[in-house]
Amino acid sequence: MDPNQNQGEANVVFEAQALVYRCVNNYATSMSLGCALELGIPDIVHNYGKPITIQELVSKLNLPIDKTGHLQQLMRLLIHFNFFSVTKLHDQDDEGYVLTAASKLLLNDTSKNSQNLLPFVSLALDPVIMTPWRFLGKWFKGNESTVFETAHGIPFWEFANRNPVFNGRFNDAMASDSHLMSLVIKDCQEIFEGVESLVDVGGGTGLNTKILLEAFPHMTCTVFDLPHVVADMSETMNLKYVGGDMFSTIPSADAIFFKNVLHNWSDDDVLKILKRSREAIRFAGDKGKVIIIDMVLDEKQDRREITETKMVFDVLMMVLVTGKERTKVEWEKLFVEAGFSRYNVTPNFGLRSLMEVFP
Numbered sequence: 001m002d003p004n005q006n007q008g009e010a011n012v013v014f015e016a017q018a019l020v021y022r023c024v025n026n027y028a029t030s031m032s033l034g035c036a037l038e039l040g041i042p043d044i045v046h047n048y049g050k051p052i053t054i055q056e057l058v059s060k061l062n063l064p065i066d067k068t069g070h071l072q073q074l075m076r077l078l079i080h081f082n083f084f085s086v087t088k089l090h091d092q093d094d095e096g097y098v099l100t101a102a103s104k105l106l107l108n109d110t111s112k113n114s115q116n117l118l119p120f121v122s123l124a125l126d127p128v129i130m131t132p133w134r135f136l137g138k139w140f141k142g143n144e145s146t147v148f149e150t151a152h153g154i155p156f157w158e159f160a161n162r163n164p165v166f167n168g169r170f171n172d173a174m175a176s177d178s179h180l181m182s183l184v185i186k187d188c189q190e191i192f193e194g195v196e197s198l199v200d201v202g203g204g205t206g207l208n209t210k211i212l213l214e215a216f217p218h219m220t221c222t223v224f225d226l227p228h229v230v231a232d233m234s235e236t237m238n239l240k241y242v243g244g245d246m247f248s249t250i251p252s253a254d255a256i257f258f259k260n261v262l263h264n265w266s267d268d269d270v271l272k273i274l275k276r277s278r279e280a281i282r283f284a285g286d287k288g289k290v291i292i293i294d295m296v297l298d299e300k301q302d303r304r305e306i307t308e309t310k311m312v313f314d315v316l317m318m319v320l321v322t323g324k325e326r327t328k329v330e331w332e333k334l335f336v337e338a339g340f341s342r343y344n345v346t347p348n349f350g351l352r353s354l355m356e357v358f359p
């Protein structure tokens with residue numbers, strides 16, 4: 001027998017073993033990141049103002065000295081995932097930790113930067129969100145429409161309605177995601193050109209709309225969301241809040257805007273929402289359109305990690321709500337079935353793309 005053949009078989013098995021261990025232990029990365037945030041490590045590194053050594057970090061955290069090696073282990077994993085990096089200290093042999101682009105998004109101190117995903121990460125690690133994963137197998141064999149319902153007894157949006165603390169946490173998380181939109185919205189001049197009125201459907205507490213209004217102050221905007229989400233919001237001359245159910249009615253406007261909303265719903269539900277949107281723009285003539293910011297799965301074009309993240313969101317939407325992520329072909333099928341004639345996709349929002357859909 002060829003000894004190389006044996007070696008080859010062993011390599012395949014060991015590669016497979018590494019894959020199994022990597023996947024099954026993925027939670028260790030999110031838990032380690034959660035721990036770093038609980039301890040406030042990004043803020044300490046930020047406030048130190050220069051690279052911070054492991055000894056200085058232990059001291060700032062008030063940890064027992066004998067935890068130094070363990071903290072180093074935690075930091076090594078987070079460095080591997082690009083949450084921190086190490087740099088040589090001037091005139092010394094020692095090294096210190098510094099923030100990376102990712103950990104700069106996770107600071108408690110938001111005074112210098114409104115781009116902050118800490119509320120989003122806190123939501124992701126909340127037991128309300130994590131518990132349903134334990135019920136995934138049970139759900140596959142049962143009748144509930146979501147895993148969330150199998151775990152918590154009621155659907156996600158009803159849970160948010162009944163639990164004001166969770167509702168606040170959820171809305172803050174979604175708003176933190178929206179802050180990043182301001183980075184690109186100014187580049188979208190032509191998309192909002194001619195749009196005089198816009199309804200942000202499922203617009204949450206209205207941050208998307210406020211960012212849009214900063215860039216396009218001539219517009220009149222309505223944030224439309226469930227009544228418990230928009231209750232007691234303060235309005236301005238060109239920003240109104242309306243409570244309601246998008247399956248029953250959507251207020252009329254030139255443009256109907258959805259960010260991070262349609263991926264929460266099944267194809268049947270998206271079809272109903274799109275048909276309601278078409279009714280809502282029927283008086284707008286040539287100006288009428290639907291603007292969607294959401295994920296578009298594209299395994300051929302996207303880097304492997306981007307596809308991986310989108311596929312995780314795909315399953316996440318199945319677990320929490322009744323949703324999914326979609327390919328361009330899947331989106332197109334829905335647009336055509338809802339009676340729209342054409343659409344454009346601008347893939348410039350990181351994980352999200354912007355789609356314009358015309359009657």
Ligand SMILES: C[S@@+](CC[C@H](N)C(=O)[O-])C[C@H]1O[C@@H](n2cnc3c(N)ncnc32)[C@H](O)[C@@H]1O
Pocket residue numbers: 157174175177178201202203204205208224225226229244245246247258259260261264
């Ligand atoms: C994932 S959040 C997106 C929030 C916001 N568009 C953003 O990007 O930050 C989905 C929103 O849809 C709202 N929603 C859920 N069901 C709805 C319904 N039947 N009618 C109107 N809004 C609804 C939720 O309350 C929530 O604010």
Ligand SMILES: O=c1cc(-c2ccc(O)cc2)oc2c(O)c(O)ccc12
Pocket residue numbers: 123124125129260261263264316320
């Ligand atoms: O309720 C959620 C939670 C998330 C979420 C959870 C865990 C993660 O690692 C990332 C995100 O995202 C949501 C979302 O994008 C959405 O449209 C509705 C609800 C949630």
